[in-house]
Amino acid sequence: MARVHNFNAGPAGLPLPALERAQRELLDFEGTGMSIMEHSHRGKAFEAVHNEAISLLRQLLGLSDDYHVLFMQGGAAMQFAVVPMNLLPPGRSADYILTGGWSEKALEEAKRVGTVRVAGSTAVDKRYTRIPHQGELSLDPNAAYVHMTTNNTLFGTQWHWLPDTGDVPLVADMSSDILWRKMDISRFALVYAGAQKNIGPSGITVVLARKDLVDSARKDIPVIFRYATYAANNSLYNTPPTFAIYLMRNVLAYTLEIGGLEEVERRNRKKGELLYETIDAHPDVFRAPVEKESRSFMNVVFRLASEEMEKRFVAEAAKEGMVGLAGHRSTGGIRVSIYNAVPVASVERLTAFMRDFAKRG
Amino acid sequence: MARVHNFNAGPAGLPLPALERAQRELLDFEGTGMSIMEHSHRGKAFEAVHNEAISLLRQLLGLSDDYHVLFMQGGAAMQFAVVPMNLLPPGRSADYILTGGWSEKALEEAKRVGTVRVAGSTAVDKRYTRIPHQGELSLDPNAAYVHMTTNNTLFGTQWHWLPDTGDVPLVADMSSDILWRKMDISRFALVYAGAQKNIGPSGITVVLARKDLVDSARKDIPVIFRYATYAANNSLYNTPPTFAIYLMRNVLAYTLEIGGLEEVERRNRKKGELLYETIDAHPDVFRAPVEKESRSFMNVVFRLASEEMEKRFVAEAAKEGMVGLAGHRSTGGIRVSIYNAVPVASVERLTAFMRDFAKRG
Ligand SMILES: Cc1ncc(COP(=O)(O)O)c(C=O)c1O
Ligand SMILES: Cc1ncc(COP(=O)(O)O)c(C=O)c1O
Ligand SMILES: [Mg+2]
Ligand SMILES: [Mg+2]
Ligand SMILES: [Mg+2]
Ligand SMILES: [Mg+2]
Structure with a gap:
């Protein structure tokens, strides 16, 4: 695979x-x-x-x-x-x-x-x-x-x-x-x-x-x-x-x-910004519980309207080759961990999926 | 290699x-x-x-x-x-x-x-x-x-x-x-x-x-x-x-x-016996300090006549692809560790080398 x-x-x-x-x-x-x-x-x-x-x-x-x-x-x-x-x-x-x-x-x-x-x-x-x-x-x-x-x-x-x-x-x-x-x-x-x-x-x-x-x-x-x-x-x-x-x-x-921590930071900021922009652009579908100035660039957490919807989100994403999106068992919701090794392209793929998911409702 | x-x-x-x-x-x-x-x-x-x-x-x-x-x-x-x-x-x-x-x-x-x-x-x-x-x-x-x-x-x-x-x-x-x-x-x-x-x-x-x-x-x-x-x-x-x-x-x-622990034991006994037999057959060259009934089947320890001779033994063995033979830094001497993964063939190779080394003196 x-x-x-x-x-x-x-x-x-x-x-x-x-x-x-x-x-x-x-x-x-x-x-x-x-x-x-x-x-x-x-x-x-x-x-x-x-x-x-x-x-x-x-x-x-x-x-x-x-x-x-x-x-x-x-x-x-x-x-x-x-x-x-x-x-x-x-x-x-x-x-x-x-x-x-x-x-x-x-x-x-x-x-x-x-x-x-x-x-x-x-x-x-x-x-x-x-x-x-x-x-x-x-x-x-x-x-x-x-x-x-x-x-x-x-x-x-x-x-x-x-x-x-x-x-x-x-x-x-x-x-x-x-x-x-x-x-x-x-x-x-x-x-x-x-x-x-x-x-x-x-x-x-x-x-x-x-x-x-x-x-x-x-x-x-x-x-x-x-x-x-x-x-x-x-x-x-x-x-x-x-x-x-x-x-x-x-x-x-x-x-x-690849250029040390300057390049790592550039990629990590890009990934975080892509995700938070996508969340904020669809407030009717995605809700980020964290206050803006405290948002993490490593674990991006958000909720959907219901747990059922969250399950559907995780399952459909998995079908398209995106795994690890379920929130921690103690918190629920969606958690996107975008540590150093996660490529910007993976986040682009995910945000495209999110926009599509939002459109479909 | x-x-x-x-x-x-x-x-x-x-x-x-x-x-x-x-x-x-x-x-x-x-x-x-x-x-x-x-x-x-x-x-x-x-x-x-x-x-x-x-x-x-x-x-x-x-x-x-x-x-x-x-x-x-x-x-x-x-x-x-x-x-x-x-x-x-x-x-x-x-x-x-x-x-x-x-x-x-x-x-x-x-x-x-x-x-x-x-x-x-x-x-x-x-x-x-x-x-x-x-x-x-x-x-x-x-x-x-x-x-x-x-x-x-x-x-x-x-x-x-x-x-x-x-x-x-x-x-x-x-x-x-x-x-x-x-x-x-x-x-x-x-x-x-x-x-x-x-x-x-x-x-x-x-x-x-x-x-x-x-x-x-x-x-x-x-x-x-x-x-x-x-x-x-x-x-x-x-x-x-x-x-x-x-x-x-x-x-x-x-x-x-490969047959579970019965087979593992058979191989380990074979390896230990090969080594101790070789040591005991050349008492003028190799000396095993451990009393017979306490001998280990995992770490076979012996000495040569001098530290210099031990160094030569280790160096010559290494040249023939046998590594790890120097004793622990606290004890010196030769230590042959023959844990489960060491093939019988490796011990046969080593004992042949030992016999040759003994012959050469
Ligand atoms: C911030 C933080 N601290 C501690 C731990 C626990 O780490 P470990 O499982 O290596 O003990 C984790 C694991 O997720 C963590 O995220
Ligand atoms: C019998 C025995 N106990 C303990 C240790 C120490 O093990 P570790 O390095 O995993 O702490 C060793 C390591 O050689 C050992 O042989
Ligand atoms: Mg925590
Ligand atoms: Mg964890
Ligand atoms: Mg000990
Ligand atoms: Mg050790």
Whole structure:
């Protein structure tokens, strides 16, 4: 079958050239007579891939030497626990800003580790349709850190500004918009992201951590959960998920090849604009619940007149090779995830379908 | 290049048919128009693979319904912490039997979680050349559990009997010999293993856990570390490492195809016997430090007269397409890892080389 238009929320579509490269050398990596999966994580062949993935991340982001690039396992949900285990000592408290289901989960998990506070929330009836303003936040100047979720995968909202937290370290879950455009990482003390939306397959989690924060992190937790362990061992303390790192390397190399994050941003803005324009042009058929200034360029969420109509929309789109459009099971509606690897052409195809669907009513 | 003879200690070689299957369908999984990596972990296509991997493990092992099969991330080294986090409540103590470097690491990590005891150790000058006898163990009848390592990857020893722990749950790190032959898992309360030696690529950890143990495990730890979370959600609480699970499925399906664990054991015994016979036939050149009844059928360890000679052995073998023979950086010497995927023919090739090397002196 021809490749479909993949709007999955994560694991998501990957750039075809990154997959083709993997396919080509799956049985024989660079003439070594084995798959990259069969190489030792302590051998030269894998270590070169590993280090290239790290330096590509540094280069694409323009990351300063004040930061470690760490590779971990366990997904972003494991970071919900690992962040407070490292950064929240007894007697301190951490601030959480709630903007969606994932920030709620991060808060709930942190509660099992230490003392937390809600420093702001835009929930109305358990739904989130906007990002808060600075004036709505009540930040604790003594907090160990402030936690935020830069893009809210379920509700389709995204921060287009960053909160001022003064001297308090800002920690961000960037799982669903890391590398969606150039970002000033120096605004954050720590960033974490599961790779499976914008930069790779599932099974690998990227952590960008300011070195001083890692140095002063808690040492009374198991070694395997300490950021310092990964920092001291170039993320090779134990066996890493070698193939996931390899494939992420392929994705990052391809990202650089097409022009880096400037080009990525241009494409992502184009895709988002196409979709929101189409939604706004048919207010009788499509309704976007999210306030305009909080709209996400990664997950575009909208509703139709009824759940029945939404089901029909998803089914008819699937027939035409567009998959992954059903909203999250907890929210319903339609969700179009347009991560970095989704081609502009796929969104053009979808918006054409939407216009036609609207016409037919 | 032709595929090499891969004696890597882990990540290790994989069965060629399992890799070829992955290569064939890497861009289009079963006519769905996407890679298995691009499928949602909540979609039908992936869930079928996931459930097949679980049932293949059940079938190959003849596992009873009293056990959960859980898939986790983080490697075996994460289980060093997760086991005591779940199974070692405050006020209790756990027994550790030391038979190598990995059991030492498991002990050290458990110390950071709770109270532990060494219930036996065969270390002499920090080296291990044998498995203890029952009479050498001093087991605490009130221990929360007893921890053992069934195969000692670094030192090349393997348990060929199991300790009697009475009513105390027996927990085993089976990372380097899981599925090397049929085993009676009912002797264990919990088994864990990183997949990257016998059953798949790195990035996926298998846990076999008795249901009653999971039910009574600690609930005052983060959700992401509770075995109960994985048990309640079919290991889909958060995004699993989908490609690693898929590839493990391919390996397990191939294992069944060639005749299951009876055939696997036949091949593994053959490989081990070939190697030990060759070593024993040339006592002037090769010296196996491990006592005969403790010899491992997964990692065959031996020394040559000098480090220089060992270097020459490794270098000459590499020239003839045999790789991965250098011992672990902490032990030195030669280590031949002959996990399930290593063909008998590769060992025949190696033993011919050894005989020739011995002749040349
Ligand atoms: C913003 C955000 N955080 C966390 C997660 C959880 O990630 P994982 O499944 O890798 O644990 C997701 C997954 O969709 C997400 O979108
Ligand atoms: C017996 C044993 N336990 C644990 C480990 C550590 O596994 P991982 O690197 O997956 O954490 C290894 C790795 O070689 C091993 O052989
Ligand atoms: Mg999701
Ligand atoms: Mg959310
Ligand atoms: Mg090892
Ligand atoms: Mg060992």
